[in-house]
Amino acid sequence: MDKLTNKSVYDVLVVGSGVAGMYGSLQFDSSTSVLMLAKYEKNVSNSNLAQGGVAAVLDLKDDSYELHIKDTMIAGGNANDTEAVDVLVHEGPGDVLNVMNNMGVEFDRKEDGTLDKTLEGGHSRRRIMHYKDSTGAELVRKLLAETEKHKNIELGENTTLYSLSRVKSGFRADIIKDGKLGSVFCSYCILCTGGIGRIYKYTTNPKTATGDGIRAAYELGAKIKNLSYIQFHPTAFNSEDGEQFLISESVRGEGAVLKNCNKERFMQRYDERLELAPRDVVSRSIILESRRTGSNNFYLDITHEDPDFLKRRFPGIYEGCMKYGVDMTKDFIPIFPCQHYLMGGIETDIDAKTTVPRLYAAGECANTGVHGKNRLASNSLLEALVFSRRAAQDIKRCMAAGFPSVCEYPSPVEPVPCGAPVPKGIKTEIRSIMQRGYFVLPDYGAIRSGLNQIDNILKRLKSGGFSVTTEFCEVLSMATAAHIILSEVDEK
Ligand SMILES: Cc1cc2nc3c(=O)[nH]c(=O)nc-3n(C[C@H](O)[C@H](O)[C@H](O)COP(=O)(O)OP(=O)(O)OC[C@H]3O[C@@H](n4cnc5c(N)ncnc54)[C@H](O)[C@@H]3O)c2cc1C
Structure with missing residues (x-):
């Protein structure tokens, strides 16, 4: 980021270094200057x-668009935007082939060299390409x-976008680096800041996911x-220390069954698709x-499968469970739902354009409408x-x-060195409000009292006096997201 002090004007600012941020940045040629920000280290992301x-x-022999x-x-409850779904399904294969053939991404293959595709809940065909159980990494x-x-992409690691304001033909972005507030200018901005999972106590999302974008x-x-x-994922590992690592849908895809506290299967009471019903249905059923x-107390049972297959197919999950003394080849895995994914977000059209000119949003922070009310796995x-890619093309x-x-550069923001630090405990307060008010099923009484608390926060x-740090930025984003979410649920 030292370079940022030399250069403060970019063609494109991409906020986020997850899959959306990186793939979007890569679409520009060497004549376009791109600044790509990562709030923490470059590989800390949902991706x-x-x-x-x-x-x-x-493969159109066995499957179809x-x-x-x-x-x-079906997974989205038919609340999806049909135009966006059409684009996703028809253009997606080209992007998957592009990362595979031109960017070196590997997916598991069978002995004959063909792709070893797997099945997940809600999919009627085996069409999921995966790299062991760590495809994102x-x-x-x-x-x-x-x-x-x-060389045209400059990465600003440990750099937080605090806010954006309009200037002539672009934006001024106020950013925090090493505890200091400064500004850069850009003609276009693509927000790729991911989800909001950290507004919940129980989430699979990492510390980046506070809804800043x-x-x-x-x-x-x-x-x-x-x-x-x-989206509340039905099967996060349920440890006593609150660790919520994900037990992927594909474990059920490979035959795992859900059991209740009496070690009995129960999905037949709730949905004929049993364990392979979409995530919202399985979470609600639990x-x-x-x-x-x-x-x-709930469990996933895949002990009937060949142990060698399980260790080969799910090395990360196997290791993760073993850390807690659970051997998935012999033991039931303790699970419970947790917050996992955000379907809504910044409204965009099919070119990822938001309602603000020159501002784009892609990935989990965007509401393209492709997922409807519930995202289909993968x-x-x-x-x-x-x-x-479509944002960059536009x-x-x-x-x-x-x-x-961008052609107007107002004076950069002065650093705010001496404000008070944001009081401790506000993040915990927001998380318990969200857990009580809206976790899988809404509790309208808790939502109303929660909204009053959030308004006060x-x-x-906003009353001023706090120094603008990454912590302040995150708390403000979490409270804003919580406010919008609870108000929306309350109005329904
Ligand atoms: C445990 C887990 C398993 C998953 N499994 C799958 C799966 O198998 N298949 C699938 O399709 N999806 C899966 N998902 C969902 C998927 O990973 C995400 O939806 C997707 O990766 C989001 O990508 P993104 O680029 O939009 O955001 P992210 O990958 O979350 O990246 C966000 C980026 O924004 C940056 N950022 C955030 N705020 C700021 C700020 N203020 N300033 C600067 N930078 C900022 C972060 O540092 C980060 O670099 C999974 C998610 C989780 C958590």
């Missing part, structure tokens, strides 16, 4: 944690290596849509079953690829049409 894989129809569209719409590794080869867009006047469409049995990495079209570059944060 890096993705296990199951990326869904795409690569129509079937992938149908599965996506493979994508991040290879895309990062690609971005490092592109969503708040920055909201403050700029961009439309935010369906922020209450939150919560209803917990109310029926009076217990939060469709989000695909969405991050397809729509970050920007390239605007540049080629001669849209003026927001008033306090």
